Amino acid sequence: MPTYDYECTTTGRRFELFQQMSDQPIETCPECGGPVRRLIGAGAAVIFKGSGFYATDYGRPTIGSPARERGQTCCGRSSPCDTRPCDE
Secondary structure (H helix, E strand, C coil): CCEEEEEECCCCCEEEEECCCCCCCCCECCCCCCEEEECCCCCCCCCCCCCCCCHHHHCCCCCCCHHHHCCCCCCCCCCCCCCCHHHC
């Protein structure tokens, strides 16, 4: 569920509210009952949940990678490796 930012036009108080995308924006401040306006947020970063997306996944070339195809090895040896000694 997305988080929406609101600002009370009477007191200037800012607050967040979890709402479904299909919910209508609220019109009154839950604290003072004054009118509110929904703010346009900058958005959040993409969050990948589950397995498979980690910052370390793309840290170094692996066998079969573009580096290997260019004739480079994963460990810096002068000849191509059959296994990945960097991981051992």
